[in-house]
Amino acid sequence: MSGSLLDAGAVIGCPHGGRVMPATTPTGGTRIAGAAVATAAHAYVVTGCPHIVDxxxxxxxxxxxxxxxxxxxxxxxxxxxxxCAAQCFTAAFVPQGPPVVQAAQRKVTVR
Structure with a gap:
């Protein structure tokens, strides 16, 4: 799989405009331009999602x-x-769609 490496400063949103933020702060010795590398070991939460169904x-x-x-x-x-494949969920674990990663300056590309 190839793509741009995400770091703690990446701007990510849910498909409805909410903001995706790390629930656990990415830490460790590996950094990109001072920001910790994001890994699958970190939990991510969404704030400010306005989605309404019925x-x-x-x-x-x-x-x-x-x-x-x-x-x-x-x-x-x-x-x-x-x-990377990802899915946003409601509190009842209903899938809502993939998060949106804002185009940013690509610092590290993995091929």
């Missing part, structure tokens, strides 16, 4: 990333690329 709020609250086939690890965890 007049009932149904916001995205979490994101699950699938980074098993990346082939690059940091501290034993697969790194996250802007091309």
């Amino acid at each position: 007049r009932v709020p149904s916001p995205c609250v979490s994101v699950r990333w699938t980074a098993d086939d990346v082939g690059v690890t940091v501290d034993g965890a697969a790194v996250l690329l802007d091309t």
Whole structure:
């Protein structure tokens, strides 16, 4: 799998405009321009999702990333690329769609 490596400063949103943020701060010795490399070991939450279904709020609250086939690890965890499969979920674990990674300056590309 190839793509751009995500770091703690990556701007990520849910498909409805909410903001995706690490619930656990990416830490460790591996950094890109001072920001910790994001890995599948970190949990991600969504804030500010305005999604409504049949007049009932149904916001995205979490994101699950699938980074098993990346082939690059940091501290034993697969790194996250802007091309990794991911899914946003409601509190009831209903899939809401993939997160949107904002185009940013590509610092490191994995091929």
